[in-house]
Structure formats: structure tokens, C-alpha cells
Amino acid sequence: MDEDSRYEAVRSRDGRFDGAFFFAVETTGIYCRPSCPAVTPKRRNVRFFPTAAAAQRSGFRACRRCRPDAVPGSAEWNVRADVVGRAMRLIADGVVDREGVAGLAARLGYSARQVQRQLTAELGAGPVALARAQRAHTARVLLQTTELPVTEIAFAAGFASVRQFNDTVREVYAATPTEVRAAAPRGSGARRAAAGTGIPLRLAHRGPYQAAAVFDQLAREAVAGVEEVTGRPGARTYRRTLRLPYGTGIAAVAERTRTPRPGTGTHPGGWLDARVHLTDPRDLTTAVQRLRRLFDLDADPYAVDERLAADPRLAPLVAARPGLRAPGAVDPLEVAVRALAGPAGAARLVQRHGKTLDAPSGTLTRLFPEPAALAEAAGGTGAPLTALAAALADGALRLDPGADRDDARRALVALPGMDPDAAAVLCARALGDPDVAPPGVQVPDAWRPWRTYAVQHLYVSGELKR
Known part of the structure; x- marks a missing residue:
């Protein structure tokens, strides 16, 4: 986008670009999200920034009305x-x-x-x-x-x-x-939580969000002791334990998506309600980002759907499920174990090697084992899984958010006995690569760079079997 097209997005309060850029008004000293419902400023008074940090660095302060710091991350x-x-x-x-x-x-x-x-x-x-x-x-x-x-x-x-x-x-x-x-907004869900009830959060997303498909997948894959999905479809809650840098956590995310009240802006996104219990509050930022990756909340469904809907095979699938997401992961080893051993096998490893929570919460009793614990485990895990855990433990393989995807892909396929399908799952979910196609699946180049989402449509519609 050039600056003229950005200004048109601001004039139309187009929430599709919330998080993609920010604008600031020189006469007020305030920066906003594109969908801010305030009066549109004159073009000559507007400056554009790629990040909130850049706007702050130039001396602008955050708008109290549109809260630009609460937008989804840039896709x-x-x-x-x-x-x-x-x-x-x-x-x-x-x-x-x-x-x-x-x-x-x-x-x-x-x-x-x-x-x-x-x-x-x-x-x-x-x-x-x-x-x-x-x-x-x-x-x-x-x-x-919080208090x-x-x-x-x-x-x-x-x-x-x-x-x-x-x-x-x-x-x-x-x-x-x-x-x-x-100044916490009244009636916005930002009320302070009572002691012991965790930190309430709004996990913002842009555009439509197919929550049912995401929760169906999380329920199907849930590892006993670490994850659970409760409630009836449409009103389910996903809960899980989190191993974090400073301590541990338990997160709960509600299935029902929510949208802004009329008059608070025209951005067509919404949010998922969540609550996080942490043993150390310093882990809040990390916990939130890992949940955002798991629920694929920073995706740009407009860009994905526009490309995929141009294909005759995918067009009806996109029309049926606009904004379909491809769930990620909070722990790359957890994804690997599920891919190689299945949820039941993963649950057995959790019971043998997962650390018990100091304060269990219902069926959530353990953390997923650390790579070193599985690397040292004798038998039962199989050579590919043991090799992968060892590679993660000693740093030979990196699957964290900043890993080089090409290096990680080469290291994965080089592991002894690594299943190509499992490697593809890890690239898509642990690395968050939006352009992964499983081996043996005919995927046209026209679906790039969103092949992960195209394949997700095929899975959810039943055209492909997991």
C-alpha cells in the first residue's frame, strides 16, 4: 500500500488493516488503528507508521478510544x-x-x-x-x-x-x-479480576473466524492431563497447561467469538474470551503470544480467502467457511509427539515424564515433558521421537518462533526415521509456515503462499483424511 491507499483505509475505517499499519495525527499527537471511529483527520495532518513502536518513537501517544495496542498482530x-x-x-x-x-x-x-x-x-x-x-x-x-x-x-x-x-x-x-x-472501559470485559481467578483477556482477531473447526480439531487432538475441551458445540472451552520461562500457567479460551458493540468502530474482526492463571505474572506476554499462535489469531483471512477462492476446487469450501484458521502450537515437541505417537501415546508419555502441577486444575494435572526428559527416556518412544527430542534438547534442531524455516526443515528430514507427513505437520504448526503441503498431496502452485490453509480446507471438508 502507498500512503494514499492507507489514507483511504483510514477514511473508510477499514478494520482489515488493523495491525498492518498505524496512523498518527500531528495536530493531536495521537496515533490510532485504521478503524478508529473518531473523526477522520485531514490528509495533510496524517502520518503513517508500520508499527506502534515507530509511532511512539516519533512522540505520539496511543488513542484512548480505539486502543491501537490491542489490535491483532500483523499477519x-x-x-x-x-x-x-x-x-x-x-x-x-x-x-x-x-x-x-x-x-x-x-x-x-x-x-x-x-x-x-x-x-x-x-x-x-x-x-x-x-x-x-x-x-x-x-x-x-x-x-x-488485575488487582x-x-x-x-x-x-x-x-x-x-x-x-x-x-x-x-x-x-x-x-x-x-x-x-x-x-480508565478501564466500563462494560468492555476489562473489569479487574478477583484474586485467584486469573487474568481475563481478549484475544483479538481480524475478519471472520471459524471457531467451531478450530475447537473440533483441538478436541480431537487433546492430550489427557495437559489439555481438555468441555461444553457443547458453540459454547465449548479449551483449557490447557503451559510451561513458561518463569513458571507455569493454565489457560482457558472460550469458543464463542465476540464482536465490538455498535458505534465502537467498524472493524469486522472480533475476539475470543480467555483467562490465564500464572504462577509468575512475568510470563503473561509469552503466554498470550503462544495462545495466539495456537489459535492462529494473527492471520489475514482476507488475503488467504481471496487467493484460495480463485481456485474452482476451493471456492465452495472458502464460501462455506470464510476465515478458516490453521491451528499452530504452544510447544513444538507436543506437536511432534502427537504426530508420531497419536494423542493416546502422547498421554502415556505425559503420565510417565510430565512434571506434576503444584496445584492441579480438574483434569489438568501435568505439564508436557521437556525435550531433555524425553531424550533421556528409555524405550517406548521410538527412534524418530527420541532423536527429535534429543535434537531439540541440544539445540541441533530449533522449532521456536524465530527459527530459520529452511534450516529447520532440513534438520527435520535428516532425523533418523522421521516420517515425511510428521515433518510437514511440524513445519506447518510448530514453525507456523503458511505454505506447507503434505507429501503425496497434489497441491497446485496457484495456492501459494497459502497451501497450509488450502490443505486445512480439504481436511475440514472431509476431502482429505488426517
Whole structure:
């Protein structure tokens, strides 16, 4: 898009572009999402930015009406396999907060200076500024949805000091942390949770979302002890345990999709209600991003559906299920075990090697085993799975959000006994590659770069069997 087409999107309050870019108004000093319902500014007063961090870096503060920090992530980072795309996925997972810019650069295989230069040149902000914008959003969520003391929120959001936290919140929201807490929107679901009830969240998505198909798949694949799906179709809840950098968590996501109230904007997306219980609040950012990957919430269904609907074979499938998503993963090893051993085999491994939760929640009693635990396990897992766990444990294979997809694909197929179908599943789900076709399935080039979604349509419609 050029700036004129971006302005047309702003004039029409087109929510298809929420998260794809941001606009700021020089006369007010505020930046917004494209679907902001406020009065459309004059073209000469508008500036455009690829990220919220770039707008903040230029001195603009977030709009209190459209809350631009709450938009879905840009779908571009799901598609791109270059260093910028990989960096954005890692920053979203909280790597800069945990390991600093040096850790981010090491994971990418570049120097810190190279990473800084590439991100700043393309996105208008370096890794520190991008992480800082994410911290500010996490802080707002915690301020408006929990009763945690402000000091605890500062460190839970990833800030190094309370002063840094206060300065950032004032700069981004033009308000003190106390004022941000007091400004929680009424009736929006952002009410503060009572102690012990977890952190309520809205997991935003753009465009239509076929929740039933996603929950059907999660229910079919659920690993006992780690996952469960309860309730009747249309009103189900998916619950699971999470192994996180600082502690553990239990997440619950509701099937019913929700849309904004009339008059709050015209963006055609919505959100899934969720609740996360964490042993350490510092894991909130990582937990949210892993749930977003699992539910494929940052996808661009408009781009996917437009390409796939042009094919006569897929057109009726897209018409029947617009916005179909391809679920990802919160743990690449979990996906591998299910692909190689099935849900029942995975459940047996969980009972043998999974760490028991300090406080079980209903049928959720364990964490999925770490790679090292399965690599050391004798027998029962099979050579391919043992080899894969060992490769993940020693770093020979990386399937994290910032992994180089080509390197990971080569390492996967080189593992002894690795099943090609399982390797394809791992590339699509663990790596989030939107353009994967299973071996033996005739997939035309016209479906690129969305072959993962095309195959998902074939599976959900019953044309292909899992």
C-alpha cells in the first residue's frame, strides 16, 4: 500500500488493516488503528507508521478510544521467513525482555548491530523500542484487569525499574499508571479480576473466524492431563497447561467469538474470551503470544480467502467457511509427539515424564515433558521421537518462533526415521509456515503462499483424511 491507499483505509475505517499499519495525527499527537471511529483527520495532518513502536518513537501517544495496542498482530510476520519476520516473532514471545538484544541477535545468527539496523530501516524502530511498546501494552492489560500492586506490574510487564515503567506509561498513554487503571472501559470485559481467578483477556482477531473447526480439531487432538475441551458445540472451552520461562500457567479460551458493540468502530474482526492463571505474572506476554499462535489469531483471512477462492476446487469450501484458521502450537515437541505417537501415546508419555502441577486444575494435572526428559527416556518412544527430542534438547534442531524455516526443515528430514507427513505437520504448526503441503498431496502452485490453509480446507471438508 502507498500512503494514499492507507489514507483511504483510514477514511473508510477499514478494520482489515488493523495491525498492518498505524496512523498518527500531528495536530493531536495521537496515533490510532485504521478503524478508529473518531473523526477522520485531514490528509495533510496524517502520518503513517508500520508499527506502534515507530509511532511512539516519533512522540505520539496511543488513542484512548480505539486502543491501537490491542489490535491483532500483523499477519506479515507469519508469512515472512526473513530475519525481520523471525525477529518480530521472537520479540513477541518476550525474548528481548528475557535475553536482551544480544540474545535476540544470537538466536537470529546476526550481530546486534545488524539486527538493530534492519529493524529500524524497515519498521522505524529497533528491538528495544518494539519490546518497550509490547511492555506498555502488557502493563495496561495488568493494570486494567488485575488487582496487582503497581510495583509488581512494573516488573511483571518486563520493565527493569519502576521509574522506567512510570515514564513509559506516561509517554505512551499520557496518563500515570494509576490513571490508566482508573480508565478501564466500563462494560468492555476489562473489569479487574478477583484474586485467584486469573487474568481475563481478549484475544483479538481480524475478519471472520471459524471457531467451531478450530475447537473440533483441538478436541480431537487433546492430550489427557495437559489439555481438555468441555461444553457443547458453540459454547465449548479449551483449557490447557503451559510451561513458561518463569513458571507455569493454565489457560482457558472460550469458543464463542465476540464482536465490538455498535458505534465502537467498524472493524469486522472480533475476539475470543480467555483467562490465564500464572504462577509468575512475568510470563503473561509469552503466554498470550503462544495462545495466539495456537489459535492462529494473527492471520489475514482476507488475503488467504481471496487467493484460495480463485481456485474452482476451493471456492465452495472458502464460501462455506470464510476465515478458516490453521491451528499452530504452544510447544513444538507436543506437536511432534502427537504426530508420531497419536494423542493416546502422547498421554502415556505425559503420565510417565510430565512434571506434576503444584496445584492441579480438574483434569489438568501435568505439564508436557521437556525435550531433555524425553531424550533421556528409555524405550517406548521410538527412534524418530527420541532423536527429535534429543535434537531439540541440544539445540541441533530449533522449532521456536524465530527459527530459520529452511534450516529447520532440513534438520527435520535428516532425523533418523522421521516420517515425511510428521515433518510437514511440524513445519506447518510448530514453525507456523503458511505454505506447507503434505507429501503425496497434489497441491497446485496457484495456492501459494497459502497451501497450509488450502490443505486445512480439504481436511475440514472431509476431502482429505488426517
